[in-house]
Amino acid sequence: MPLKFKKPDSLTDIAMHYCPGCTHGIIHRLVANAIDTLGIEGKTVGIASVGCSVFAYNYFTCDMQQASHGRAPAVATGVKRSLPDRIVFTYQGDGDLAAIGTAEIVHAAARGENITVIFVNNAIYGMTGGQMAPTTLNGQVTLTSPYGRRQQEGHPVRMSEMLSTLDGARYIERVSVHNPAHIIKAGKSIIKAFEMQLRGEGFSMIEVLSTCPTNLKMSPVKALKWVENNMIPFYPLGIIKDGSVKV
């Protein structure tokens, strides 16, 4: 019988440490699939960040660097400017990209660095165990917003919209992995972002709405529903900025 479905070549055989129901595994797979599809595994350098995806360097077969918290876009800048013909991506969570690393992502986008950013937004801190993220929704209860997120905790940040105002940002899209149709769509968007980098078009970011059943304290299925019913209304899906060269 012909093989219909297999692990992408760009993923290693190491068992992932992610919790049951976590969508990091799916997003890793989409990134690896994009690398396979474009045949760029050998010349890709990935930058892992700090957060649950810190061990991403173990899971991709391409060369990897692990960046300090929030600094992945700066590290990626160092790699890409040193080796301009390599493909460089960062894989960052919401705490990493939208809180401690705000300056780095803003200025990498402003410089129009020719890199691809995979931004995983699950509205909560996973690695440290369920604290408020910069993208935690208004009213959402976390360990550090026990009364629900209010004015004094600050309002959630829509990074994609914010970054889209920068001239250096060429392609920004928000996708979700809460059901198979959206997973397929997300995969296509990630491929497009890498293709743009291959063509030297500049900064691209794919924001992926994701789940953290453990810290949302929900079953995996309920967490997917929560993304659909609560996150998507606040973080609308779709292309936010498209400055790509039409091919």
Next chain:
Amino acid sequence: MEQKLMKGNEAIAEAAIRAGLKFYAGYPITPQTELPEYLAKHMEKSGGTFIQAESEISAINMVYGAAGAGIRAMTSSSSPGISLKQEGISYIVGSELPCVIVNVMRTGPGLGGIHPSQSDYFQAVKGGGHGDYKMLVLAPNSVQEMYDFTIDAFDIADKYRNPVMILADGILGQMMEAVNLYTPATEKFDKSWATTGTYKKRKHNIINSLYIKPEESETLNKRLQAKYKIMAQNEQRVEIINPDADIMLVAFGIVARVAKQVLDDAKSQNLSVGLIRPLTVWPFPSKAFKTAAKAYLTIELNSGQMVEDVRLEVNGRAPVHFLGKMGGKVLTVDDIMAKLKQIAGA
């Protein structure tokens, strides 16, 4: 050989380019700003990348990325900016990446002032960032040495896969002197560990400092400490004048220049005075302290930092005195002579 009148900051920049610097990221701060300015103007011509980063933090992390990609990388700053870089430096050490970091020191704490200081000695030689680590720290005292030491720094960094710091001060950065310019022969270093793309010919390389299992973390730390031991054995550099003198001055950087001037005055007043000038403040040149001096006088532009290392080396064999100055003024010949007379008279 080509001779040029240059600022210390410019000499470092020119030397770095000639040593093969291909990536620089930095942020403007007095009194080191001429260094990035010079590189902004001249680096592109040599095929390198200059980036004015959004912060010192971003700059050191860009250097991490570039060094991890296997090319020669550098950042520079002055004291408050170096504080911001400490996390990145710790990661660079933990990931065993070679790079050069320049600190043209000004006064602290806090925003401090812009005048020369040596108050980042502890930060440079004892760590500064988190974790058990060492950088090799070179302490030039002339514009020529700013040039020479920078050239050496890149080779030392590559040799040990460890960051090397040039520890200067505001005067050394700002002053102009004649510099003999030369281009070093390029030594080849193995960089098979760099993330340059696998091209499917090898297993992936990982640049990383995370070792979550205690045993693995211990292995890394033991490897680093073994490396530091070798560095301490092989890389001590020191200048010694009058090693048989009764009183040995100990000074580095700009203060050592004033100390040299003191030697002449002391001789004319029948005082037997010598000088130990560490060129590496880490590793500290312990071999220089096997003297029969009756007393040591450590002179620094701080409240007394290197003097602790001097006391460790002298280990009670002779009194170790200290003369310091804080706030940005430099000790004068008169200041030092007065202290010497006091010590000699006691």
Next chain:
Amino acid sequence: MKTHNIIISGFGGQGIVAAGRLIAFAGMTDGKKVSMLPSYGPEMRGGFANCHVIISDADIASPIVSQADIVIAMSVPALNKFQPVVKRGGILIVDSHQVTHSDYRDDIRIIKIPATRIAMDKSNVKMSNMVMIGAMISVIGSPSLNSMALSIRDLLPQHMQYLFDIEMEMLEAGMAFEG
């Protein structure tokens, strides 16, 4: 063995640091050991500027001039700050257009030259530093005029080379001045 410890001082904008750089460059061209230490940072913004220049036959220990053989003062604050550091028997050269009256020490040689006036009359006010350097050279005989010419050529950017003749003229005006 001869060493000249020089301090040049005045307002920011008078070309104090440029003058120091030029003297050091010319000293180097003469084959001497030189150092030049400018003041830097906010105090340069329109305010007080100074630089320390040492020209010597021997290696220079410290670049800091604490006792000056020559002080060039182009403003009242500069004069007040640096007159006291002139060595006994040393030389103080004052821009008498900027400093109209002052209490002068009697154990040093005072040379008053209206450098700003001379520069304004003959070309432009920005050249007063060259007049002051000329006055210094006529007293201490260093750097050589030949090296000064070479250095001016070298330090002037391409688009400002046309200033060479004027700079040399101002230098010579300073050298020829007899108070």
